[in-house]
Amino acid sequence: MHWATDPILSEPRYTIAEAARLAGASPATLRRWAAARFPESTGRSLSFLELVELALLRALAGRVRLSPAALVATARNLDQLFGCRHALLTPGARSLPPLHPGISFIDALDYGEGYIRAWWPRGRTAGVVVDPTLGFGLAVVASTGVRTEILLERFRAGDLVDEIASDFNLSRTEVERALQFEACLAAA
Numbered sequence: 001m002h003w004a005t006d007p008i009l010s011e012p013r014y015t016i017a018e019a020a021r022l023a024g025a026s027p028a029t030l031r032r033w034a035a036a037r038f039p040e041s042t043g044r045s046l047s048f049l050e051l052v053e054l055a056l057l058r059a060l061a062g063r064v065r066l067s068p069a070a071l072v073a074t075a076r077n078l079d080q081l082f083g084c085r086h087a088l089l090t091p092g093a094r095s096l097p098p099l100h101p102g103i104s105f106i107d108a109l110d111y112g113e114g115y116i117r118a119w120w121p122r123g124r125t126a127g128v129v130v131d132p133t134l135g136f137g138l139a140v141v142a143s144t145g146v147r148t149e150i151l152l153e154r155f156r157a158g159d160l161v162d163e164i165a166s167d168f169n170l171s172r173t174e175v176e177r178a179l180q181f182e183a184c185l186a187a188a
Contacts, residue, residue, distance in 0.1 A: 008132045009116070012045035019046045021185050022121060022130060022139065023055035030054060036072045048132040049086045052109070052119045056088055089116045121181070127174055128181040139181060141174050148178040155179055 014022070020030040033054050035042050041050060057071050066074070078087040091111050110118040110129075118131035120142075127142050134140050135147040146168045154164045155175075165175045 006115075009049050010047045012041070012047050012050075013132070013137050014046045014048070014051050016046070018138070019051045019054065022051060023058055024121075024185065025054075025058050029058075033057060033068060033072070036069065037075060048130075048137055049089060049116070052116060052130075053086055053088055055119070055121070086116075122184060126181055127177045139185075141168075141170060141178050143174060144168065144170060146170065146178075148182050151175055151178045152182040 016027050016031050016034065020027040023030060034046060034050065037054065037057065038050050046054070053075065057075065061068055061071055075088050079085055081087065082090060082092065084090065089109065108120040108123050109116050118129050120126065120129050121139065122128060128139050128148055129142045130137065130139050134145045139148045140146060141148065151164055151168070155161070161172055161175050164170070165172050
């Protein structure tokens with residue numbers, strides 16, 4: 001099975017709203033980008049691979065002087081060049097000059113046997129990962145798989161950070177990082 005057709009990576013699982021939240025974009029923006037890059041996804045949820053590629057394109061859009069249409073065209077051209085879908089997400093894409101401004105994003109991807117398996121949206125030091133095999137593919141604390149949104153719900157309900165940490169067998173730092181991650185998503 002080719003990695004780009006692995007069901008855990010390629011089956012739709014993220015609504016536009018969920019994907020936009022994780023990618024730090026508005027739903028309308030992400031919907032436009034998804035329709036341009038993945039026309040077949042119009043009207044349906046996005047796969048993990050689609051989510052991460054759109055997040056990468058969004059990160060690049062803020063760093064390079066290319067229009068969204070030009071970035072989408074570049075991604076399609078790379079697919080043809082590499083002979084696979086989602087070429088931007090392959091380890092080989094690290095060496096491409098246009099990706100240099102987004103290299104920190106590329107370094108936030110985990111690969112397994114040449115394909116992406118997980119995404120660290122705020123970098124590895126934040127301790128939060130999006131892995132399609134953990135927490136239904138939503139953002140989780142990397143050490144335990146506890147979804148960050150659950151920790152935020154508990155905090156909003158009035159629980160203290162130390163109580164939350166104890167209940168989920170997390171360190172205070174892990175809870176604080178998860179709450180910071182959620183705060184960044186809310187601010188985007």
